[in-house]
Amino acid sequence: MSVSNKTRKSSNDIYRLPLTNKKRVVIVGGGFAGLKLAVSLSKTEYQVLLIDQNNFHQFQPLYYQVATAGLEPSAIAFPFRKVFQEMENLHFRLAVAYEVDIGKKVLNTSIGDVRYDYLVLSLGADTNYYGMQNIERYALPMKSVSEALAIRNLVLENYEKAMSTNNDIDASNYMNIVVAGGGPTGVELAGAIAEMRKFVLPKDYPELNFDLMRVVLIEGSGKLLSAMSPRSSAKAARYLKDLDVIVLLNTFVKDFDGQQVYLNDQTVLPARNLIWAAGIKPNRIKGIPEICYHRSGRLEVNEYLVVKDLHGVFALGDMAYMSTEDYPDGHPQVAQTAIQQAKCLAYNLKRHSRGKSLKSFNYRNKGSMATIGRNKAVVDLRGIKFGGFVAWFVWMFVHLFSIIGVKNKMLIFINWAWNYFTYDQSLRLILRSKKVEE
Numbered sequence: 001m002s003v004s005n006k007t008r009k010s011s012n013d014i015y016r017l018p019l020t021n022k023k024r025v026v027i028v029g030g031g032f033a034g035l036k037l038a039v040s041l042s043k044t045e046y047q048v049l050l051i052d053q054n055n056f057h058q059f060q061p062l063y064y065q066v067a068t069a070g071l072e073p074s075a076i077a078f079p080f081r082k083v084f085q086e087m088e089n090l091h092f093r094l095a096v097a098y099e100v101d102i103g104k105k106v107l108n109t110s111i112g113d114v115r116y117d118y119l120v121l122s123l124g125a126d127t128n129y130y131g132m133q134n135i136e137r138y139a140l141p142m143k144s145v146s147e148a149l150a151i152r153n154l155v156l157e158n159y160e161k162a163m164s165t166n167n168d169i170d171a172s173n174y175m176n177i178v179v180a181g182g183g184p185t186g187v188e189l190a191g192a193i194a195e196m197r198k199f200v201l202p203k204d205y206p207e208l209n210f211d212l213m214r215v216v217l218i219e220g221s222g223k224l225l226s227a228m229s230p231r232s233s234a235k236a237a238r239y240l241k242d243l244d245v246i247v248l249l250n251t252f253v254k255d256f257d258g259q260q261v262y263l264n265d266q267t268v269l270p271a272r273n274l275i276w277a278a279g280i281k282p283n284r285i286k287g288i289p290e291i292c293y294h295r296s297g298r299l300e301v302n303e304y305l306v307v308k309d310l311h312g313v314f315a316l317g318d319m320a321y322m323s324t325e326d327y328p329d330g331h332p333q334v335a336q337t338a339i340q341q342a343k344c345l346a347y348n349l350k351r352h353s354r355g356k357s358l359k360s361f362n363y364r365n366k367g368s369m370a371t372i373g374r375n376k377a378v379v380d381l382r383g384i385k386f387g388g389f390v391a392w393f394v395w396m397f398v399h400l401f402s403i404i405g406v407k408n409k410m411l412i413f414i415n416w417a418w419n420y421f422t423y424d425q426s427l428r429l430i431l432r433s434k435k436v437e438e
């Protein structure tokens with residue numbers, strides 16, 4: 001196999017990729033799945049091109065700490081080019097993928113067309129507003145690091161506005177925070193906000209009456225953390241109650257006008273801050289036949305992660321739907337699924353290039369966990385369920401271990417230690433792209 005220094009320059013391919021007779025794997029989306037696959041295919045017989053709309057990988061489980069001023073965005077994001085340094089068959093392009101031409105094996109992107117031999121779709125998922133336009137317009141989603149930063153900005157701006165009103169009802173309206181969705185994201189956010197109310201905000205805004213501030217968590221089903229054991233779910237509810245979070249179960253948000261949250265039981269909650277953590281929908285790409293999609297919106301894949309009837313096209317992570325005996329409704333849309341699928345596909349692509357047999361994907365559930373606040377977390381690990389300080393410590397260790405980059409690990413560790421001992425995150429900056437006059 002020869003690799004020349006000449007670069008490709010033709011109308012149906014992108015510039016500056018080394019000319020080679022290696023088969024090309026194009027990966028769309030550098031999340032947990034895409035990045036793991038790309039790195040696992042370094043030093044192989046493939047030329048690998050990763051395309052992402054951002055030039056960095058994002059660690060989604062810690063978005064809520066950016067939103068609540070506990071971490072800087074840079075601590076949970078990592079540039080792809082830094083990861084790919086010295087991996088000569090891995091290439092990155094900053095681009096948005098638009099459409100696939102299955103027949104021609106070409107992907108259309110914002111920087112032009114890209115030819116592929118194998119295409120891997122790992123575009124993840126986006127916020128699902130279930131068709132509620134007002135909520136999409138006014139609520140705050142948290143599916144990217146910039147959206148997490150937007151939450152931090154808006155919440156802090158609303159506190160500044162609360163300071164400039166003489167009316168307690170208006171002030172509490174600015175201060176109240178409603179979180180929709182009682183999964184791990186909603187629970188972790190509500191807990192972190194309640195801790196800010198307890199330890200941080202009264203010191204920053206001594207003129208405000210924090211008895212007026214409500215933190216409300218709304219969940220449509222009958223329990224929080226529905227994917228976890230009843231015991232962990234009940235424990236999480238108790239921890240939130242201890243932090244004075246109002247938890248409303250079997251309740252849905254029906255509407256939001258930017259000032260009041262309307263619930264299905266006719267309750268109206270005055271709040272300017274509605275954070276939407278109530279659902280996701282898989283991202284889509286044009287050109288994939290409708291028949292390939294499961295009714296959940298995920299792409300149906302076989303046991304080798306090949307998209308239904310599409311030879312040479314794979315889907316991984318939040319986008320992929322594989323029905324198995326243990327998981328008839330598909331695997332959980334979590335980081336472990338994405339990472340394990342990427343490892344399986346990397347293994348199979350290597351075997352395939354040597355003409356060897358492939359192995360089917362088999363998900364290993366490593367357990368789940370959620371933290372509710374200082375010394376408070378719940379962990380379900382294969383039959384063992386525990387909470388409190390030990391669970392909180394395990395949660396921190398696992399997340400610290402999972403984040404990419406030594407510098408990021410150290411930054412996060414220092415931040416956490418600082419927050420733990422001082423009860424103060426001190427990252428409460430309102431960052432604006434331009435001067436705002438009101």
Ligand SMILES: Cc1cc2nc3c(=O)[nH]c(=O)nc-3n(C[C@H](O)[C@H](O)[C@H](O)COP(=O)(O)OP(=O)(O)OC[C@H]3O[C@@H](n4cnc5c(N)ncnc54)[C@H](O)[C@@H]3O)c2cc1C
Pocket residue numbers: 028029030031032033034051052053054056057058060061062063064095096097098122123124125142143184185283316317318319333334335336338
């Ligand atoms: C707030 C939050 C907290 C979470 N907490 C946990 C947790 O604690 N534990 C856990 O296991 N899971 C957690 N998850 C779920 C977990 O993050 C996802 O399951 C996982 O990220 C899925 O990986 P993925 O590779 O499929 O997609 P992602 O990691 O979402 O990556 C998708 C990538 O595709 C890129 N992309 C999308 N569209 C395009 C396009 N058209 N062109 C180019 N690039 C594109 C995106 O920029 C992104 O980099 C959380 C999710 C969120 C949102």
